[in-house]
Amino acid sequence: MITIKLNAITAIIDSDLKIISESKNLIMFLTDIIEEAKKRTEEPPFLPIELALFYLLNDVQGMEIIPSEELKELILQAESTENDEIVY
Amino acid sequence: MNEKDFQKLLNEHDELLSAVEGRHKSLLTEKQKRIFQEVRENFIGKLEKDENGNVKMNASNIAKLNEIDAIFENTSSAIQKTLVTTFASNLSGLIQSNAKYYSAIEGNAKVLPLLPKVNKAMSGWLGITDGTPQKNGFIDQLLKDDTAKIAVKNMAMKIVIGQQGLEGAKDELKTLIEGNKDRLGMFERHYKTFANDLYSQIDRATSNVIRNDLKFEFAIYVGGLVEKSREFCQEHNAKVFHISEILKFDPKVGIPPNYDPIHDLGGYNCRHHLRWISTAMAKAKGKNVEDFIDKKPKVEPKPKTEPKPKEKEKELKKPKVFKLNNPRTYSQEMPFDEIKDLELKKFAPPKAFKEALVKLKEREKLALKYNEALKKVGEVQKKYSEKHGANFMDDNEIFEKYWAEKLKLNELSNSAVLKLSEFDAKHNFSELNKAFINETIAGLDSANNLKMVGTLQRGNKAIFEEAFGNFKKIANGYFDGDNVEIKVNMKKGRAFARLKEMGVYLDPKTPISTIYHEMGHLLENNNVVRKTVTDFLLKRTEGKNVQYFYKTPKFKGHGYRTDEKFVDGGFFIEYVGKIYEHPSYYKGRSATEVVSMGIERFMKDPIEFYKEDKEHFELIYNLFFKK
Numbered sequence: 060m061i062t063i064k065l066n067a068i069t070a071i072i073d074s075d076l077k078i079i080s081e082s083k084n085l086i087m088f089l090t091d092i093i094e095e096a097k098k099r100t101e102e103p104p105f106l107p108i109e110l111a112l113f114y115l116l117n118d119v120q121g122m123e124i125i126p127s128e129e130l131k132e133l134i135l136q137a138e139s140t141e142n143d144e145i146v147y
Numbered sequence: 148m149n150e151k152d153f154q155k156l157l158n159e160h161d162e163l164l165s166a167v168e169g170r171h172k173s174l175l176t177e178k179q180k181r182i183f184q185e186v187r188e189n190f191i192g193k194l195e196k197d198e199n200g201n202v203k204m205n206a207s208n209i210a211k212l213n214e215i216d217a218i219f220e221n222t223s224s225a226i227q228k229t230l231v232t233t234f235a236s237n238l239s240g241l242i243q244s245n246a247k248y249y250s251a252i253e254g255n256a257k258v259l260p261l262l263p264k265v266n267k268a269m270s271g272w273l274g275i276t277d278g279t280p281q282k283n284g285f286i287d288q289l290l291k292d293d294t295a296k297i298a299v300k301n302m303a304m305k306i307v308i309g310q311q312g313l314e315g316a317k318d319e320l321k322t323l324i325e326g327n328k329d330r331l332g333m334f335e336r337h338y339k340t341f342a343n344d345l346y347s348q349i350d351r352a353t354s355n356v357i358r359n360d361l362k363f364e365f366a367i368y369v370g371g372l373v374e375k376s377r378e379f380c381q382e383h384n385a386k387v388f389h390i391s392e393i394l395k396f397d398p399k400v401g402i403p404p405n406y407d408p409i410h411d412l413g414g415y416n417c418r419h420h421l422r423w424i425s426t427a428m429a430k431a432k433g434k435n436v437e438d439f440i441d442k443k444p445k446v447e448p449k450p451k452t453e454p455k456p457k458e459k460e461k462e463l464k465k466p467k468v469f470k471l472n473n474p475r476t477y478s479q480e481m482p483f484d485e486i487k488d489l490e491l492k493k494f495a496p497p498k499a500f501k502e503a504l505v506k507l508k509e510r511e512k513l514a515l516k517y518n519e520a521l522k523k524v525g526e527v528q529k530k531y532s533e534k535h536g537a538n539f540m541d542d543n544e545i546f547e548k549y550w551a552e553k554l555k556l557n558e559l560s561n562s563a564v565l566k567l568s569e570f571d572a573k574h575n576f577s578e579l580n581k582a583f584i585n586e587t588i589a590g591l592d593s594a595n596n597l598k599m600v601g602t603l604q605r606g607n608k609a610i611f612e613e614a615f616g617n618f619k620k621i622a623n624g625y626f627d628g629d630n631v632e633i634k635v636n637m638k639k640g641r642a643f644a645r646l647k648e649m650g651v652y653l654d655p656k657t658p659i660s661t662i663y664h665e666m667g668h669l670l671e672n673n674n675v676v677r678k679t680v681t682d683f684l685l686k687r688t689e690g691k692n693v694q695y696f697y698k699t700p701k702f703k704g705h706g707y708r709t710d711e712k713f714v715d716g717g718f719f720i721e722y723v724g725k726i727y728e729h730p731s732y733y734k735g736r737s738a739t740e741v742v743s744m745g746i747e748r749f750m751k752d753p754i755e756f757y758k759e760d761k762e763h764f765e766l767i768y769n770l771f772f773k774k
Contacts, residue, residue, distance in 0.1 A: 060174055099660050099705065100721075103705075103720065103744075104525075104641060104696075104705060104706055104707050105643075105665075105704075107639065107640060107641065107654040107656060107657075110706055111706065113706075114705060114706040115704055118703055118706075119703065132714075133232075133639060133640050136640050137706060137708070138238075140709065140710045144645055144737075145643045145644070145645060146465060146643060146646065146738040146740075146743075147642070147643045147644075
């Protein structure tokens with residue numbers, strides 16, 4: 060099982076850092092997943108990149124993601140069904 | 148006062164009227180000249196051209212279109228000040244001249260105390276306070292209208308897109324801005340449309356305020372005759388009329404809408420005015436006053452306290468006027484049963500747009516070939532393992548055949564992807580989209596009372612300003628309150644909007660397309676928009692099953708909530724058919740995604756949007772992007 064620290068990926072996105080790794084597969088994987096996440100921020104359901112990445116890694120790739128406190132809060136807020144006055 | 152002095156007074160007033168009109172028009176001509184000079188130096192002069200002297204259509208030239216805004220802003224504001232000063236001085240001159248006339252026949256004691264009232268009435272009518280035009284008042288509307296700027300920008304856009312010859316382009320812009328012997332310049336044209344006979348009307352209104360207080364009932368129809376004087380003026384010139392006769396005036400031709408005989412007299416371009424006189428003077432001039440002494444006018448005209456608005460002003464000031472083909476004029480809260488179905492006009496794609504659609508079809512074919520090749524590459528291994536078993540690679544002979552086939556398919560796939568990328572490099576769809584969006588937005592009215600409030604805690608504030616600037620035009624006319632504010636809230640997380648509070652909640656990294664999307668939701672606060680788009684949605688999704696995003700395989704991992712559902716209406720993306728239910732709203736729908744997704748798509752890729760869903764495109768185009 061691979062565990063990736065999500066804020067490490069978002070740091071890469073924020074600063075345009077290059078991903079350097081001896082594993083070409085890992086580089087390709089991360090590059091592709093970041094591109095896909097970026098694309099998804101511009102599509103419904105209009106999630107911020109952290110959440111888009113979380114769902115891609117968690118739901119699509121089947122990875123175990125250990126969210127930070129901040130990310131936990133974002134997930135809770137995004138999944139809450141309490142308010143019916145909100146439109147997305 | 149003898150007849151000679153009386154005639155002298157009348158002539159002086161006529162001369163003043165001609166002089167003020169002349170002063171105003173020469174300022175407009177000067178304004179046109181200065182604008183063209185700036186356009187020639189700072190736009191045309193800086194355009195890049197090819198070896199044949201034609202304007203290049205490239206990013207640099209398209210970016211230069213922004214110069215037009217700067218030119219109008221800088222040049223117009225300086226001249227605008229002179230225009231306002233000239234206008235105030237002309238107005239004051241007319242009032243003084245009228246006071247002089249009435250003082251001469253009734254004495255200063257009666258007339259001078261009336262002047263503050265006249266000044267007040269005129270300032271109210273024209274929307275001027277302490278010499279400054281009030282926001283959205285008559286003069287403000289007259290001066291701030293940017294029809295001229297839009298026309299110049301449109302032409303500039305056509306010059307760049309059409310790669311016209313530079314010299315011809317210069318001539319076309321000069322004619323548009325300054326006019327020629329057959330055509331008025333752009334500001335003269337605007338003035339003629341919006342405020343034709345302005346000074347004559349001011350003069351008549353001023354005079355009418357005084358005559359009301361002095362209780363005059365007779366007037367002389369003055370102004371003389373010229374070659375082109377219309378029949379009505381020829382018949383009435385220099386004659387004395389009672390108010391009851393004046394109120395029955397009917398010039399038959401050249402009558403403006405809501406014709407008012409006191410203020411419009413002989414109709415459009417009429418240079419005549421009424422000089423009110425006492426009953427004794429009317430009698431002295433041969434009028435049989437006894438016939439009228441007991442005849443009170445059936446409808447006593449009210450002193451004018453508001454301008455008689457031209458058609459354009461009416462639209463701006465009274466958005467509640469019902470006009471079937473202009474949804475922007477509907478009241479925000481008009482009852483649903485009073486809103487008629489809009490007559491949607493077919494969108495006529497411009498030439499470049501049409502050509503792009505043809506090219507997109509070609510691209511589709513190339514993409515199909517690429518996908519087919521890619522699919523075959525993926526299937527070749529499966530085919531061999533099904534035919535020769537899972538370990539077919541252990542057999543050298545079979546492996547060689549497999550490898551040769553795979554290489555051949557790889558080549559096909561590589562060649563297809565190469566053709567696709569060459570095609571994309573040759574046809575720059577993104578530039579075409581950008582040009583179309585810019586041209587469309589430039590053609591929209593910018594007059595709007597929307598404001599954006601809130602703290603923009605994000606790096607690129609310019610993105611918000613760009614999005615909001617365009618949104619103001621898209622939304623123009625849909626919010627008829629005075630101080631409608633869009634509240635922008637920065638909040639990390641999923642972007643959303645709250646309709647009731649006119650608020651949008653955006654992540655600090657929200658892309659510009661999502662800003663348009665969330666602001667687009669707020670337009671459903673207008674009932675005509677809500678009704679139109681809800682009906683559209685229900686018609687497109689009628690009889691279809693409700694589905695949940697999270698249960699739909701293609702949306703796995705997209706992060707939808709478990710209560711988010713949609714009905715497939717064949718839209719460019721399923722999200723357009725998303726359901727927001729609430730029994731207290733129109734047809735049980737508290738909101739839709741029709742507007743927000745539509746505006747977002749239009750602002751991102753209008754050509755693809757039109758190709759994918761013409762009906763949705765035309766709805767959005769008619770509601771928000773049509774001039």
